[in-house]
Amino acid sequence: MTIEFRCLPGWKGRLPEPKPAMGALPDWLKTMPKSAVSELLGGGAVRTVKQCPPFVDAMGAGIVFPLIADLKVTDGVFEWDSGLPAHPLARLTRSPVGVHLPEQLTGFPGVDPDRFAVKFTNGWTMRLPEGWSMLFSHPHNRFDLPFRTLTGLVDDFAGGFVHFPALWVDPAFAGVLAAGTPVAQGVLVRRTALAISCREMDAAELAESLELQDALDADPGVYRKRFRAKTAQE
Numbered sequence: 001m002t003i004e005f006r007c008l009p010g011w012k013g014r015l016p017e018p019k020p021a022m023g024a025l026p027d028w029l030k031t032m033p034k035s036a037v038s039e040l041l042g043g044g045a046v047r048t049v050k051q052c053p054p055f056v057d058a059m060g061a062g063i064v065f066p067l068i069a070d071l072k073v074t075d076g077v078f079e080w081d082s083g084l085p086a087h088p089l090a091r092l093t094r095s096p097v098g099v100h101l102p103e104q105l106t107g108f109p110g111v112d113p114d115r116f117a118v119k120f121t122n123g124w125t126m127r128l129p130e131g132w133s134m135l136f137s138h139p140h141n142r143f144d145l146p147f148r149t150l151t152g153l154v155d156d157f158a159g160g161f162v163h164f165p166a167l168w169v170d171p172a173f174a175g176v177l178a179a180g181t182p183v184a185q186g187v188l189v190r191r192t193a194l195a196i197s198c199r200e201m202d203a204a205e206l207a208e209s210l211e212l213q214d215a216l217d218a219d220p221g222v223y224r225k226r227f228r229a230k231t232a233q234e
Helices: 027-031 053-059 203-218 222-233
Strands: 004-006 035-038 044-047 063-066 071-074 077-079 097-100 117-120 125-127 133-137 147-149 152-154 164-168 175-177 182-189
Touching: 147 182, 164 182, 203 222
Parallel strands: none
Antiparallel strands: 004 125, 035 044, 063 182, 071 077, 071 175, 097 117, 117 164, 133 152, 133 182, 147 164
8 A cells, every 4th residue: 555745846855754653663662661660569560651562553553744844942932944945836835834823722622822833834745545534643652742733634635735733732842853753643544434332241252351361461472472363364
């Protein structure tokens, strides 16, 4: 399955490219220990989220979209120099970020009125596989970033640029967000109606669930081992 991205003439090689999220995992996840000592357990060891496959797989799912230029933040002032050439016909800004008006958040519950919203520029159009849409969100589990990208679902939009609105949640942040920093994560989804069924487990299903729970407690790798075995059978 291929997603085709296109940028303006003269921008290829100058513009950070979207990339598979699994190849853009943050350094803190790579250096995180697999276990840690818990005072609540009397000094016993406990697995960290690095040993939680769903946590890691979510971070590696889909595609991450990059900040298109270094963004320097000092006392709430943003500065940048993208170095991207102007195009005589294109209307796309060369700025990595724009600002949403505060009034655009009117009625948005849970949002501090003193926080402002930005819009990260995406320099790439995309052609999605037929029948698929893309769900955009904040880079998964990336609470270390000083913003929170809002979630949006976009259908195939081959000629347009999808930009990323975000709340700036750390007004004290000062420093440089480097070009290439993930500002959004996109995962392919199908817009199909789902049927939901809720019921109690029967005896066989309960036994299966209990066996799996015991296996997970005994072996932290059983989740992936069983998934690989199932995939190989299919």
